[in-house]
Amino acid sequence: MTHTNNDTQLIPVGISACVMGEEVRYNGGHSQSRLCRNQLTEYFRFQPFCPEVAAGFGIPRPTIRLIGDPEQPTLTYTKGKKEDLTQRLLDAVAPMVKRCEDLDGFVLKKDSPSCGMERVKVYQESGYPHEQRGAGLFAREIMKHFPNLPLEEDGRLNDARLRENFIMRVFAHHHFRTEVMDQPSYHNLLQFHSSYKYLLMAHSQKAYKEIGRMLGAGHDQPLQELLDAYLTCFMQAIKKPASRGGHCNVMQHMMGYLKRSLDSNVRQDILRVFEQYRLGEVNLATPMTLLAHYINQKGSEYIRAQRYLEPYPAHLGLRNQL
Numbered sequence: 001m002t003h004t005n006n007d008t009q010l011i012p013v014g015i016s017a018c019v020m021g022e023e024v025r026y027n028g029g030h031s032q033s034r035l036c037r038n039q040l041t042e043y044f045r046f047q048p049f050c051p052e053v054a055a056g057f058g059i060p061r062p063t064i065r066l067i068g069d070p071e072q073p074t075l076t077y078t079k080g081k082k083e084d085l086t087q088r089l090l091d092a093v094a095p096m097v098k099r100c101e102d103l104d105g106f107v108l109k110k111d112s113p114s115c116g117m118e119r120v121k122v123y124q125e126s127g128y129p130h131e132q133r134g135a136g137l138f139a140r141e142i143m144k145h146f147p148n149l150p151l152e153e154d155g156r157l158n159d160a161r162l163r164e165n166f167i168m169r170v171f172a173h174h175h176f177r178t179e180v181m182d183q184p185s186y187h188n189l190l191q192f193h194s195s196y197k198y199l200l201m202a203h204s205q206k207a208y209k210e211i212g213r214m215l216g217a218g219h220d221q222p223l224q225e226l227l228d229a230y231l232t233c234f235m236q237a238i239k240k241p242a243s244r245g246g247h248c249n250v251m252q253h254m255m256g257y258l259k260r261s262l263d264s265n266v267r268q269d270i271l272r273v274f275e276q277y278r279l280g281e282v283n284l285a286t287p288m289t290l291l292a293h294y295i296n297q298k299g300s301e302y303i304r305a306q307r308y309l310e311p312y313p314a315h316l317g318l319r320n321q322l
């Protein structure tokens with residue numbers, strides 16, 4: 001099936017320009033991600049950023065790297081004079097970071113001294129890298145200004161669990177921005193939370209309870225403060241991929257809503273498929289398709305509205321790989 005989203009329906013996501021396929025790397029090449037370029041463009045409107053080109057380093061350009069303290073590294077050319085390029089890059093990225101305000105995610109190029117999200121080499125005086133790795137300077141700025149923005153590296157997107165988790169978080173962030181932040185109110189926050197309850201529970205029972213308490217006590221809190229605290233806890237909780245046990249627990253909870261409408265043989269069959277999933281014999285799409293089928297047929301409005309049933313378009317096939 002082909003889906004056509006017009007441009008205004010696409011979710012804005014930043015991306016390192018070379019990952020999008022632009023020939024902006026030091027050697028004039030690119031590092032295109034086919035997943036981003038071909039599949040995700042159906043749902044995401046990618047906005048490419050290349051901090052090194054913006055800083056005027058040119059294409060092609062000498063290679064650069066991070067040196068010194070991994071917590072506070074300095075950017076220099078790899079060879080020759082150790083000219084400090086840090087401020088030049090930071091000056092160039094300041095307006096770029098501003099443009100990230102309306103994004104719902106960012107795909108970063110791994111290992112880059114500018115774009116790498118983690119595990120970027122930081123070199124010592126001796127020329128050997130520190131054991132402790134760091135983050136690229138542009139990535140650090142994004143994380144500092146937008147700690148709740150879903151970020152992922154191109155390489156890590158090859159892992160099915162990390163890929164699913166990142167895409168799910170982008171959709172969740174987008175829903176929060178458009179359904180809550182565009183018209184902030186306690187009511188809209190509760191509506192959002194209600195639709196994400198089971199997804200949250202699959203990721204963390206602890207966060208599910210804590211956030212529930214936070215909302216219960218949140219009436220007397222200034223709205224903006226509550227929204228900020230909620231988003232921080234929510235995005236943090238869903239960052240770690242849900243385990244098989246977490247999914248099974250939620251699917252069983254959701255089955256509770258069908259207790260009276262399913263005959264016990266059908267219930268037993270469904271529970272058997274949950275168990276097969278728990279044992280790793282089938283992928284997540286199998287029990288979820290079954291559960292969603294019965295919930296859509298016989299479930300209440302509340303349970304049918306659970307984002308957990310379809311956190312992103314099923315067409316992406318992400319649950320086939322979990």
Ligand code: SF4
Nearest residue numbers: 017018050109112115
């Ligand atoms: S990793 Fe970042 S700085 Fe390097 S070429 Fe790609 S977009 Fe540009």
